[in-house]
Every structure is written in structure tokens, then in C-alpha cells.
Amino acid sequence: MAARRDRGHAAFDVGRGLAPADLPAPHAGGVTSGRFASAAPVPSAGRPPPRRAVAARPRSDNGNAACGFARSSRPVRTPAVRARGGWTVEDDAYDIDAVLQQALDRLALLADVGAALAATLDVREALRRVSRLVVHQLGDWCAIDLLDSDGTLERIAVTHRDAGPPAAGPLEGPLPVPADLASGPVARVLRGAGPLLLHRGDFPPAHADLFPARPLELFRQLDADTAIVAPLRARPDILGAITIGRTSGDRPLTDADCALVEDLARRVALAVDNARLHRETSRIAERLQRSLLPNLSGPAIPQRAARYTPSQATAEVGGDWYDSFPLPHGHITMIIGDVAGHDLRATVTMGQLRNMLRGIALDREEPPGHILNRLDVAHHQLYPDVTATCVYGVLKGNEDGPWELHYSNAGHPPPLLVTHDGDTHFLEEGHGPLLGALPDLPRDSAHRALPAGSTLVLYTDGLIERRGEPVHRGMTRLRRQAAAVAQEPLEEFCDELLTHLGSEATDDVAVLATRLPG
Incomplete structure (x- = not known):
């Protein structure tokens, strides 16, 4: 099915006898059976989840062509259609294979991130590996900031899909301590907000941001069109922030990407927290051991x-x-x-x-x-x-x-x-x-x-x-x-x-x- 936002178009439950004539002309081609072969719940890609979602696979002379669409739980009010048990279509139709592939790609990214975090005891190197994975599979650029135990903030990595433009390198390094009243996205995330989905018009003015110019350079020099800023949260603490941006306006980051980035940030934060606990335990043991020598x-x-x-x-x-x-x-x-x-x-x-x-x-x-x-x-x-x-x-x-x-x-x-x-x-x-x-x-x-x-x-x-x-x-x-x-x-x-x-x-x-x- 091609994408469609018609409200009032009728679709029917499995076995209710949906005929090709019930579908708009662009969607009826090649459907030889009047019934759906299968149906199952599917996520709504890139949008808030509807109250009910159905995936349908109609039979075709050329094999099974998968498609999906979202339904609300409100029956159609047209008497003739209501008698047949119809529901209104509330959202677009989707290519189910594409949706499943997207889900598999996201699971693969999370698995790759987990492997990168487990491959080294060096937190900095692990985060740089994560940022490289992100720009190859999710965004065009990625930045990771870490708060140290003494409250200092450092940008550990800025990675660009094209191996990093010249402007990216100087954006790494120590950053000023966040101001309590700063209203920029990174400052808000470090205080516990987020994940935040930002569009080009949402980028803050210079006086509102965290430190006041360098983060704007991150958005502007890397030409962000959309970005997601998520907290690195472990237990009750905020350990830092991850920022992922896309420069292409025809494939913006969405709310569904926010959920993925939040999951990714949680895994990164847990690895950082565990590494810090391990390092501190090792330091205590080493100090004890040296005191005994x-x-x-x-x-x-x-x-x-x-x-x-x-x-x-x-x-x-x-x-x-x-x-x-x-x-x-x-x-x-x-x-x-x-x-x-x-x-x-x-x-x-x-x-x-x-x-x-x-x-x-x-x-x-x-x-x-x-x-x-x-x-x-x-x-x-x-x-x-x-x-x-x-x-x-x-x-x-x-x-x-x-x-x-x-x-x-x-x-x-x-x-x-x-x-x-x-x-x-x-x-x-x-x-x-x-x-x-x-x-x-x-x-x-x-x-x-x-x-x-x-x-x-x-x-x-x-x-x-x-x-x-x-x-x-x-x-x-x-x-x-x-x-x-x-x-x-x-x-x-x-x-x-x-x-x-x-x-x-x-x-x-x-x-x-x-x-x-x-």
C-alpha cells in the first residue's frame, strides 16, 4: 500500500471479506483474494502509537506483498460499513518488510554498541567507538559529553559520517561547568530532561545555551537539520549527554528515533557507571595493597x-x-x-x-x-x-x-x-x-x-x-x-x-x- 491519510476509509478484520473494490484503486492492483492472509500488531513508524495497529498480508499472483496500516478502535459510523464490522483508518499504510528491517537494524545497532562497550576497559576509547557506530547507522554526526565526579564537563568525542569536517576536532575537550539557569538543550538534559528532539528552528540562541558558543558551533558548523539530545542516566545520576544529528532534511530524526537513542544512552551510561565503579574499587584495592608493601x-x-x-x-x-x-x-x-x-x-x-x-x-x-x-x-x-x-x-x-x-x-x-x-x-x-x-x-x-x-x-x-x-x-x-x-x-x-x-x-x-x- 502507498501511504494514505484518508479518514473514513474502511478496512476490515481478518476473515471479514475485504474485497479489492473496498480498497482505493492504487492499493487494489494484484490482489486476487478478498481476504487478508494474516494480521498482527505492528509499531507505528515515526509517530505516536495509535490505539490499535494491524499488519495485513494480502494474497497476490506474484507472491505475498506485505503491507500494514494503523486503525483506531472507533467503529465506522456509516451504517452500511458498521454492519460489516469496519474500522476507520487513522494513520498511514506501511511496507511491513521495511518496518521489520528497520527494527532489525536498530537491534543490530544496540548489539554493536554493547559489543563496543564491552571490548575495552578504556571509557574514552569505548565512547569513541560508540560514536563511530552511531554515525554509520543512525545519524550524520554524534557528540558525547561526560561529567566527571568533580563536576567538570568534557566533550569526549565528536564524530561525523564523512570522517569529521575540520570544524569537528576543536569541539572536543573540556567544557565550562553548566550554568544552573542555562536553557540550552545540553544544559537541560544534564539537569535530567530529555531525550529532546530538536529541529533547526528549535536550536537556542547563543545566550541561552550551556557554554555559550561551542555547542552552537556543534549544531551550526555541522549543519544540523534535526538532533536528539539524551541524558546518560545511571541509577539516579546524570553522567553526561549524547547528541545525535542529521543534516539531511528529507530524512529527519523522529520520535521513534528518540526511543532508540534513549535506549542507547541508557546502555552507554550503565557501561560508564560500571567502569567508574570498577576503577574506584581497583584504586582502593591498589592503595590497600601498596600500604601493605x-x-x-x-x-x-x-x-x-x-x-x-x-x-x-x-x-x-x-x-x-x-x-x-x-x-x-x-x-x-x-x-x-x-x-x-x-x-x-x-x-x-x-x-x-x-x-x-x-x-x-x-x-x-x-x-x-x-x-x-x-x-x-x-x-x-x-x-x-x-x-x-x-x-x-x-x-x-x-x-x-x-x-x-x-x-x-x-x-x-x-x-x-x-x-x-x-x-x-x-x-x-x-x-x-x-x-x-x-x-x-x-x-x-x-x-x-x-x-x-x-x-x-x-x-x-x-x-x-x-x-x-x-x-x-x-x-x-x-x-x-x-x-x-x-x-x-x-x-x-x-x-x-x-x-x-x-x-x-x-x-x-x-x-x-x-x-x-x-
């Missing part, structure tokens, strides 16, 4: 240095930790460990495990294997469902040497010894199961003489492990890099390890190193 106390000799970096891939903290402190007899502990998990619980457990080990080590001098045995029993009693790894070592010696390391390893990657000349050796003796696995199993201790001028490196698995490759490759990389920087000052030595090995880490990384005199 000690300043290295004790004598200046031997030199010691430590590093910790959270995972860049997951933006979460875990249970990596290190410690080093003097014992009553003057020896120096060298400790590193990793509690399983990447959450606040792992961080808290790490702190408690570290404190327990400090108490056990300071209680009395014992072989390292016995120290880890006592720690394992206590750990299993308090945290029976949590596993952890740990290397507990004790440096013994004096400034003039010799030095040796007494140690025990509970399921942790082996320490690396690097001589002054760059020879490397992994210390694999004294290895036992991780903490929490077999708490009653006796643990071995080992000892190793340390050459003068050598460097001892303790590290967590994030430094050597990469997804999809065997761990021995990471250990080989560590040996080569440590050998290459063996004569660098200790602080630079640690920095070089993190720069060359930690930049691709998918896990937290902790490093504890000591440089012996000589």
Missing part, C-alpha cells in the same frame, strides 16, 4: 630494591607481595609471595599472610623450611580454601663477605642469581608444594653461596608468564635481560626488568632484588 628496613648493606605494578590487562590488583626485614641476630630476610586471586579478598589475605610470617620468623630462629611449615599450618587453619606461593630466604654474611642464602620455596618461581659478569642461575633446590595444599608435609631447606657483587632476584609469575606460551620461555627472557643489565646500579636494574618484561604482563608483578658488595 613495606619500606625496606634494616642495614644499607646489602643493597635492596623492590618494585610492584598491578596488572595492565585486567586493571585489577591481586595478592602479589614482598617483604624484607632484619632478624634479631642481624640476618636479613628476603621474602616474596603470591596469594591466588585478583580481588580485594586476595589483597587482604596477602596482608594477613605477610604479618603471620613476620611473627613466625621473629619468634625464633629456625631453618627456612620449618618457618614455612609453621606458616602453612596457620594459613590452612585460617584460610582453608585459599592457596598461596612463597619464597622465604635469609641472607647471612657481613660487609666483607662471604654471603650465603638459606631458603625454602613453597610453589613459587625459583629465585634468580646473577653474577657481576652476567652469568645466571635459577635456585631450584628447597622446592615444595604451595601453601594450603599439604600443610602437614615437611618442607626442605636449601642454601647457596653468593659471589661478591652478584644480584639476587625474587619475582612473581607475572614477570615471566604470558598467555598461550610455556613458562620456560619467560624464564629464558628473564635470564637474558638480567644478564644484559647485570652491572647496572640496582635501582636501574629493577627498572630495566620491568620495562622490558613487565610491559606485556597480564598479571601483577612484584620484584625484590639485593646486590651484594664486592
Whole structure:
């Protein structure tokens, strides 16, 4: 059917015997049956929904030609027609296939937006991807503004269908704080209004808008004919606004597009809100974790240095930790460990495990294997469902040497010894199961003489492990890099390890190193 707005034209329910003669001439061609083959409710494209809508598919010699039209629920008042159960036509007729395709396109856009939001933890990059999707599937240009937690406003993205005219770039960036009494569309939306459908004549004067000239540049330089401004609303908060515009007057944005943009804005806002909550939780956990990692106390000799970096891939903290402190007899502990998990619980457990080990080590001098045995029993009693790894070592010696390391390893990657000349050796003796696995199993201790001028490196698995490759490759990389920087000052030595090995880490990384005199 072609579009028609005739009021009073009669159409009939399924099975009521609508004949071709009942249709206006433009709509009767090719209809060989006097009945509709099917009928179902359909939305009214681009208009407020009628009280009743019917889709009809008449039989045709050339196959089924789908069409639809809207009906009110008011019967026709003409007696002859009323007797046949007719209804007045209140709105246009539609091509049902086109309506269904439009609905599928809109669902596809929402699905693509969801995928873009889930593909990255970077909020800015996610919003730029969303804006690119919008201009390819809905509007000719799109702008997204975000309010920060401190109330500042920033235009994150302005994207144009034609890859962005020269005027679009300068429109991005920080914006002045919205005025309380500003009456422009963005200002109103940031106060909770919207979504707002704007036509060219609705664009506000300069003095009424939010900040006063740059948003007008957005509408005018990008030559908007119609635009929709919708709030990014999550829970009770307004996080920003999304503005979508079309420059073509023959396909303006409509009320139906408003509903789509509102749904899209809700999804964007939820993703932004979740990202901010995740980021804040991670910051709290990282601050807690760093507060539990000690300043290295004790004598200046031997030199010691430590590093910790959270995972860049997951933006979460875990249970990596290190410690080093003097014992009553003057020896120096060298400790590193990793509690399983990447959450606040792992961080808290790490702190408690570290404190327990400090108490056990300071209680009395014992072989390292016995120290880890006592720690394992206590750990299993308090945290029976949590596993952890740990290397507990004790440096013994004096400034003039010799030095040796007494140690025990509970399921942790082996320490690396690097001589002054760059020879490397992994210390694999004294290895036992991780903490929490077999708490009653006796643990071995080992000892190793340390050459003068050598460097001892303790590290967590994030430094050597990469997804999809065997761990021995990471250990080989560590040996080569440590050998290459063996004569660098200790602080630079640690920095070089993190720069060359930690930049691709998918896990937290902790490093504890000591440089012996000589």
C-alpha cells in the first residue's frame, strides 16, 4: 500500500471479506483474494502509537506483498460499513518488510554498541567507538559529553559520517561547568530532561545555551537539520549527554528515533557507571595493597630494591607481595609471595599472610623450611580454601663477605642469581608444594653461596608468564635481560626488568632484588 491519510476509509478484520473494490484503486492492483492472509500488531513508524495497529498480508499472483496500516478502535459510523464490522483508518499504510528491517537494524545497532562497550576497559576509547557506530547507522554526526565526579564537563568525542569536517576536532575537550539557569538543550538534559528532539528552528540562541558558543558551533558548523539530545542516566545520576544529528532534511530524526537513542544512552551510561565503579574499587584495592608493601628496613648493606605494578590487562590488583626485614641476630630476610586471586579478598589475605610470617620468623630462629611449615599450618587453619606461593630466604654474611642464602620455596618461581659478569642461575633446590595444599608435609631447606657483587632476584609469575606460551620461555627472557643489565646500579636494574618484561604482563608483578658488595 502507498501511504494514505484518508479518514473514513474502511478496512476490515481478518476473515471479514475485504474485497479489492473496498480498497482505493492504487492499493487494489494484484490482489486476487478478498481476504487478508494474516494480521498482527505492528509499531507505528515515526509517530505516536495509535490505539490499535494491524499488519495485513494480502494474497497476490506474484507472491505475498506485505503491507500494514494503523486503525483506531472507533467503529465506522456509516451504517452500511458498521454492519460489516469496519474500522476507520487513522494513520498511514506501511511496507511491513521495511518496518521489520528497520527494527532489525536498530537491534543490530544496540548489539554493536554493547559489543563496543564491552571490548575495552578504556571509557574514552569505548565512547569513541560508540560514536563511530552511531554515525554509520543512525545519524550524520554524534557528540558525547561526560561529567566527571568533580563536576567538570568534557566533550569526549565528536564524530561525523564523512570522517569529521575540520570544524569537528576543536569541539572536543573540556567544557565550562553548566550554568544552573542555562536553557540550552545540553544544559537541560544534564539537569535530567530529555531525550529532546530538536529541529533547526528549535536550536537556542547563543545566550541561552550551556557554554555559550561551542555547542552552537556543534549544531551550526555541522549543519544540523534535526538532533536528539539524551541524558546518560545511571541509577539516579546524570553522567553526561549524547547528541545525535542529521543534516539531511528529507530524512529527519523522529520520535521513534528518540526511543532508540534513549535506549542507547541508557546502555552507554550503565557501561560508564560500571567502569567508574570498577576503577574506584581497583584504586582502593591498589592503595590497600601498596600500604601493605613495606619500606625496606634494616642495614644499607646489602643493597635492596623492590618494585610492584598491578596488572595492565585486567586493571585489577591481586595478592602479589614482598617483604624484607632484619632478624634479631642481624640476618636479613628476603621474602616474596603470591596469594591466588585478583580481588580485594586476595589483597587482604596477602596482608594477613605477610604479618603471620613476620611473627613466625621473629619468634625464633629456625631453618627456612620449618618457618614455612609453621606458616602453612596457620594459613590452612585460617584460610582453608585459599592457596598461596612463597619464597622465604635469609641472607647471612657481613660487609666483607662471604654471603650465603638459606631458603625454602613453597610453589613459587625459583629465585634468580646473577653474577657481576652476567652469568645466571635459577635456585631450584628447597622446592615444595604451595601453601594450603599439604600443610602437614615437611618442607626442605636449601642454601647457596653468593659471589661478591652478584644480584639476587625474587619475582612473581607475572614477570615471566604470558598467555598461550610455556613458562620456560619467560624464564629464558628473564635470564637474558638480567644478564644484559647485570652491572647496572640496582635501582636501574629493577627498572630495566620491568620495562622490558613487565610491559606485556597480564598479571601483577612484584620484584625484590639485593646486590651484594664486592
